[in-house]
Amino acid sequence: MITFLVFAPVLVIEFQAYVLAMLGAIIHGRSTFDDRRQxxxxxxxxxxxxxxxxxxxxxxxxxxxxxVAFIEATTSWLAH
Known part of the structure:
Protein backbone atom coordinates (compact mmCIF):
# COMPACT_ATOMS: atom_id res chain seq x y z
CA MET A 1 0.00 0.00 0.00
CA ILE A 2 2.84 2.39 0.80
CA THR A 3 4.48 1.67 -2.54
CA PHE A 4 1.26 2.55 -4.32
CA LEU A 5 0.96 5.81 -2.40
CA VAL A 6 4.53 6.73 -3.35
CA PHE A 7 3.95 6.06 -7.05
CA ALA A 8 0.38 7.46 -7.22
CA PRO A 9 1.47 11.02 -8.11
CA VAL A 10 3.62 9.61 -10.90
CA LEU A 11 0.61 7.81 -12.34
CA VAL A 12 -1.58 10.90 -12.09
CA ILE A 13 0.96 13.08 -13.92
CA GLU A 14 1.54 10.41 -16.55
CA PHE A 15 -2.19 10.04 -17.18
CA GLN A 16 -2.34 13.82 -17.56
CA ALA A 17 0.13 13.58 -20.44
CA TYR A 18 -2.05 10.91 -22.06
CA VAL A 19 -5.10 13.16 -21.70
CA LEU A 20 -3.16 15.96 -23.42
CA ALA A 21 -2.35 13.58 -26.28
CA MET A 22 -6.03 12.64 -26.58
CA LEU A 23 -6.86 16.34 -26.68
CA GLY A 24 -4.49 16.66 -29.62
CA ALA A 25 -6.33 13.86 -31.42
CA ILE A 26 -9.65 15.61 -30.82
CA ILE A 27 -8.28 18.93 -32.08
CA HIS A 28 -6.91 17.22 -35.19
CA GLY A 29 -10.16 15.41 -35.88
CA ARG A 30 -12.27 18.54 -35.46
CA SER A 31 -9.98 20.50 -37.76
CA THR A 32 -10.18 17.78 -40.39
CA PHE A 33 -13.91 17.14 -40.37
CA ASP A 34 -15.16 20.63 -39.48
CA ASP A 35 -12.92 22.29 -42.06
CA ARG A 36 -15.41 24.53 -43.84
CA ARG A 37 -16.24 26.52 -40.74
CA GLN A 38 -12.70 26.73 -39.32
CA VAL A 68 7.32 12.24 -14.89
CA ALA A 69 10.19 10.07 -16.16
CA PHE A 70 12.61 11.95 -13.90
CA ILE A 71 10.26 11.64 -10.91
CA GLU A 72 9.69 7.95 -11.61
CA ALA A 73 13.41 7.24 -11.90
CA THR A 74 14.13 9.14 -8.68
CA THR A 75 11.41 7.43 -6.66
CA SER A 76 12.38 4.04 -8.06
CA TRP A 77 16.02 4.66 -7.16
CA LEU A 78 15.09 5.78 -3.64
CA ALA A 79 12.76 2.80 -3.14
CA HIS A 80 15.55 0.31 -3.81
Whole structure:
Protein backbone atom coordinates (compact mmCIF):
# COMPACT_ATOMS: atom_id res chain seq x y z
CA MET A 1 0.00 0.00 0.00
CA ILE A 2 2.84 2.39 0.80
CA THR A 3 4.48 1.67 -2.54
CA PHE A 4 1.26 2.55 -4.32
CA LEU A 5 0.96 5.81 -2.40
CA VAL A 6 4.53 6.73 -3.35
CA PHE A 7 3.95 6.06 -7.05
CA ALA A 8 0.38 7.46 -7.22
CA PRO A 9 1.47 11.02 -8.11
CA VAL A 10 3.62 9.61 -10.90
CA LEU A 11 0.61 7.81 -12.34
CA VAL A 12 -1.58 10.90 -12.09
CA ILE A 13 0.96 13.08 -13.92
CA GLU A 14 1.54 10.41 -16.55
CA PHE A 15 -2.19 10.04 -17.18
CA GLN A 16 -2.34 13.82 -17.56
CA ALA A 17 0.13 13.58 -20.44
CA TYR A 18 -2.05 10.91 -22.06
CA VAL A 19 -5.10 13.16 -21.70
CA LEU A 20 -3.16 15.96 -23.42
CA ALA A 21 -2.35 13.58 -26.28
CA MET A 22 -6.03 12.64 -26.58
CA LEU A 23 -6.86 16.34 -26.68
CA GLY A 24 -4.49 16.66 -29.62
CA ALA A 25 -6.33 13.86 -31.42
CA ILE A 26 -9.65 15.61 -30.82
CA ILE A 27 -8.28 18.93 -32.08
CA HIS A 28 -6.91 17.22 -35.19
CA GLY A 29 -10.16 15.41 -35.88
CA ARG A 30 -12.27 18.54 -35.46
CA SER A 31 -9.98 20.50 -37.76
CA THR A 32 -10.18 17.78 -40.39
CA PHE A 33 -13.91 17.14 -40.37
CA ASP A 34 -15.16 20.63 -39.48
CA ASP A 35 -12.92 22.29 -42.06
CA ARG A 36 -15.41 24.53 -43.84
CA ARG A 37 -16.24 26.52 -40.74
CA GLN A 38 -12.70 26.73 -39.32
CA UNK A 39 -9.92 26.59 -41.89
CA UNK A 40 -11.10 26.75 -45.47
CA UNK A 41 -12.89 24.85 -48.13
CA UNK A 42 -11.13 21.50 -48.28
CA UNK A 43 -10.55 18.56 -46.00
CA UNK A 44 -6.86 18.56 -46.91
CA UNK A 45 -6.54 22.14 -45.68
CA UNK A 46 -8.33 21.22 -42.48
CA UNK A 47 -6.09 18.20 -42.05
CA UNK A 48 -2.93 20.29 -42.42
CA UNK A 49 -4.28 22.91 -40.03
CA UNK A 50 -4.99 20.10 -37.55
CA UNK A 51 -1.42 18.85 -37.89
CA UNK A 52 -0.10 22.35 -37.17
CA UNK A 53 -2.39 22.73 -34.15
CA UNK A 54 -1.42 19.31 -32.82
CA UNK A 55 2.30 19.98 -33.26
CA UNK A 56 1.96 23.04 -31.04
CA UNK A 57 0.57 20.80 -28.28
CA UNK A 58 3.31 18.16 -28.40
CA UNK A 59 6.06 20.19 -26.63
CA UNK A 60 3.80 20.32 -23.55
CA UNK A 61 3.20 16.57 -23.76
CA UNK A 62 6.92 15.86 -24.09
CA UNK A 63 7.72 18.17 -21.17
CA UNK A 64 5.18 16.45 -18.91
CA UNK A 65 6.49 13.00 -19.87
CA UNK A 66 10.11 14.05 -19.22
CA UNK A 67 9.20 15.40 -15.80
CA VAL A 68 7.32 12.24 -14.89
CA ALA A 69 10.19 10.07 -16.16
CA PHE A 70 12.61 11.95 -13.90
CA ILE A 71 10.26 11.64 -10.91
CA GLU A 72 9.69 7.95 -11.61
CA ALA A 73 13.41 7.24 -11.90
CA THR A 74 14.13 9.14 -8.68
CA THR A 75 11.41 7.43 -6.66
CA SER A 76 12.38 4.04 -8.06
CA TRP A 77 16.02 4.66 -7.16
CA LEU A 78 15.09 5.78 -3.64
CA ALA A 79 12.76 2.80 -3.14
CA HIS A 80 15.55 0.31 -3.81
Missing amino acids: HGSSRAGGYLAGVRDTLRLYPAIIAVLLV
